[in-house]
Amino acid sequence: MPATPCCPPLAGGVLSTDDAERLAAVLKSLADPVRLRLLSLVATAAAGEVCACDLPQAVDRSQSTVSHHLSQLVDAGLLHREQRGKWAWFRVDDAAMADVASALRLPGTRSTI
Amino acid sequence: MPATPCCPPLAGGVLSTDDAERLAAVLKSLADPVRLRLLSLVATAAAGEVCACDLPQAVDRSQSTVSHHLSQLVDAGLLHREQRGKWAWFRVDDAAMADVASALRLPGTRSTI
């Protein structure tokens, strides 16, 4: 806050502290290379879903680490988990992903589509 | 990797390790509530840019902390910095933001627009 005003006062930020906290939590779950690869593996799977059993080797991490990452993605609402027999299957929540993408779209930004 | 196959082999993930690393780096710079609020403050400013001098009070953090966050956003390419006289002004790189948003758009996801 300069003695001589250097600029017009800011309009109130669009993002409330709570909204910022919520969005940051989801983005934090995305902000890891291993989780991004897991997500893309599930998203691009032919059947739209994937068995957890194949993921450790796919991302070259231990089984416990992969399980940990999958839990974070599920907690963030980006992935859905379904137990089928003794195997766990995961699929992407397309709406949640679209929500994040659109949250990042700035108010004044013209669509590039 | 189960003894009896539980599912068809995965198609190769779309995201390479390098791509995942790069995207994660940008997302990491977004995955903080303070940085999200800073970004929204700059993005919604009437003039499209903002003087750094007003930001510490706007996000209720020390001036050095705000400078640190701004540097991260600049390093990620999401913000541009311009020194004007003794004040630093910041504006959003709309193209970079759009890139991140579209990177999160899944291949098969139908547009909701």
Place this chain on the structure above:
DNA sequence: CCCTCGTTTCGATGGATGTCGATACGAGAC
């Protein structure tokens, strides 16, 4: 040249996080 003031950088610190091996849990097979 010195003083002021906005900004960045430095050093320190407490807390979060990615990773693993080991263990516990659960469901099917025998």
Place this chain on the structure above:
DNA sequence: GTCTCGTATCGACATCCATCGAAACGAGGG
């Protein structure tokens, strides 16, 4: 019931990160 095997949880550890105060840097103004 017991054995097997896929998965989740636990405990530990090294690293990263947000935050602050203090110090350094830089540009104007006197």
